[in-house]
Amino acid sequence: MSKSIEELTLKALFAARRRFLELGEDGKEQIQKENRFDETTLRADWESEEAVINVFRQEKIPITIVSEEHGKVQISKTQKYTAVLDGIDGTRAYTRNNGGYYGTMVGVFKGVNPSYGDYLCSGVMEHSTGSLFFAEKGKKAHLDNREKEFFLLRCNQTTRLDERIKIFIDSYWEFNRKTFSERLVGFNVPEFKLSSTDSYLRLLLGEADLVLECTRKGNLEIATAYGLITEAGGVMVTADGEDLGKQRYFEYGQREEEFLPVITAATKELALGLIEYLKK
Numbered sequence: 195m196s197k198s199i200e201e202l203t204l205k206a207l208f209a210a211r212r213r214f215l216e217l218g219e220d221g222k223e224q225i226q227k228e229n230r231f232d233e234t235t236l237r238a239d240w241e242s243e244e245a246v247i248n249v250f251r252q253e254k255i256p257i258t259i260v261s262e263e264h265g266k267v268q269i270s271k272t273q274k275y276t277a278v279l280d281g282i283d284g285t286r287a288y289t290r291n292n293g294g295y296y297g298t299m300v301g302v303f304k305g306v307n308p309s310y311g312d313y314l315c316s317g318v319m320e321h322s323t324g325s326l327f328f329a330e331k332g333k334k335a336h337l338d339n340r341e342k343e344f345f346l347l348r349c350n351q352t353t354r355l356d357e358r359i360k361i362f363i364d365s366y367w368e369f370n371r372k373t374f375s376e377r378l379v380g381f382n383v384p385e386f387k388l389s390s391t392d393s394y395l396r397l398l399l400g401e402a403d404l405v406l407e408c409t410r411k412g413n414l415e416i417a418t419a420y421g422l423i424t425e426a427g428g429v430m431v432t433a434d435g436e437d438l439g440k441q442r443y444f445e446y447g448q449r450e451e452e453f454l455p456v457i458t459a460a461t462k463e464l465a466l467g468l469i470e471y472l473k474k
Contacts, residue, residue, distance in 0.1 A: 197253070199275060200315045200330050203302050206249040207319040207326065210281070210298040213245040214238055214321050222289050235263050238288070242281035242298045250277070258306065262414055275314070276303045276443065278417045284389030288321070295392040297321050301418035303443065310430075310446075311439025316421030318391060327395060329425035335398065349428035352403040353463035355471055357381055362393040364407035369453035374406040377472055390415035397458060398426050404468060405458040409447025416456055417443055423458055430458045431465050 197205070214221060221238025243263050250257055250269050259267040261279040277300060282288055284296025297320040304312045317328040327347070329335035335347040352359055361383045363374045375383065388396075394415070396402040409416065420430050420438060430438040433455040438446075447454040459465035 199255070199302055202249060202253055202255065203277075203300055203315050203317060204326075204328065206246040207298060207300055207317050207328075209245040209249050210242040211319045211321070211324070213241050214282075214298070214319075217241060236282065236285055236289070239263055239281040239285060243279055246279055246281075246298065246300060257302070260412060260414065262412070273306045274304075276306060276308050277301065278303075278412070278414045278443075280414045280418070282321070283391040283415055287389055287392060294388060295320050295322060295395045296389060297391050299391060299415060299418040301414075301421055303417075307442060307444055309439060309442050310417060310420045311437070313417075313421035313424075316418050316425075318395065318418065318422070320391070320395060327398060327422060329422045331421065331425070333425070335422050335425040337398075347398045347422075347426040348400075349397060349423070349426050349460040350400050350403055351427075352460045353467070355464060355467040359403040359464075360384070360401065361404040361406065362388055362396065362402050364388070364390065364393065364405075367408055367410065367453065369408045370406060373408070373455055374472075390419065394419040394423065394458070397428060397460065398422060403460045403464060406468075407456055407458075408453040409456060410453060413443070413447055419458065428458060428460050429462045429465050430456060431462075431469075432456070433469065435466050435469050 217238050223237045224234050225237050240263050243261050256270045256272050256274040258273050259277045280299045283299050287294030287296040297318045299318050301316040302314045315330045324340040326338045337345045364370050393405040397405050457465050
């Protein structure tokens with residue numbers, strides 16, 4: 195392998211971007227393919243994943259890719275890495291053009307049974323702005339926009355839970371509505387539904403302080419976000435305040451209809467403050 199896994203992940207994200215632009219409005223077409231959750235898919239979602247998979251396949255990377263649309267893809271007989279992939283997370287924002295963020299998400303981990311903390315790199319190619327959000331382990335998170343300007347990303351240093359901070363809740367899921375929304379009435383929680391990509395990117399940009407959601411559908415977005423949030427100084431924890439990095443990806447919250455809370459916060463103090471508040 196002449197290029198590092200981090201370089202190849204970047205190459206894959208840019209390949210997804212090129213395919214997305216080539217498709218134009220045709221990317222919004224529903225195609226007669228069903229993903230691993232027996233759902234129909236959009237052309238851009240399917241073909242963005244194919245663009246990423248093909249980069250790893252061409253380089254013959256010993257990797258297993260777990261994806262939203264294509265399911266589990268093994269590139270070679272021997273495996274050294276695990277990747278998670280979502281071709282377009284935030285399809286409602288994409289198809290409705292409602293101002294929300296959406297993009298191709300890729301996270302790469304060391305080993306065949308990695309923990310969340312085994313991430314090597316994580317990236318989101320955000321298609322509405324053409325910006326790349328990327329993090330390598332131990333090298334912080336950064337943003338490259340379409341003007342090719344480079345910015346380090348740093349979560350807000352918010353430590354106190356109060357009515358002024360902004361909290362994003364994935365209210366599409368009933369579990370989140372009962373666990374979080376109904377118990378945080380009076381807090382600054384936007385009413386509109388956001389994608390995971392939108393919520394996590396806004397936390398990275400300092401436009402949110404808490405992102406509250408649950409495990410579901412393979413946890414692809416959560417796994418990708420972990421490296422980005424961690425490298426930007428934020429935290430992702432379980433309901434008891436334990437760092438999500440200690441959990442095995444293929445085990446934690448992977449059973450069908452097993453919803454477990456995942457709390458993402460600008461600081462550990464804020465995450466623990468929320469947990470204490472929810473106990474009341």
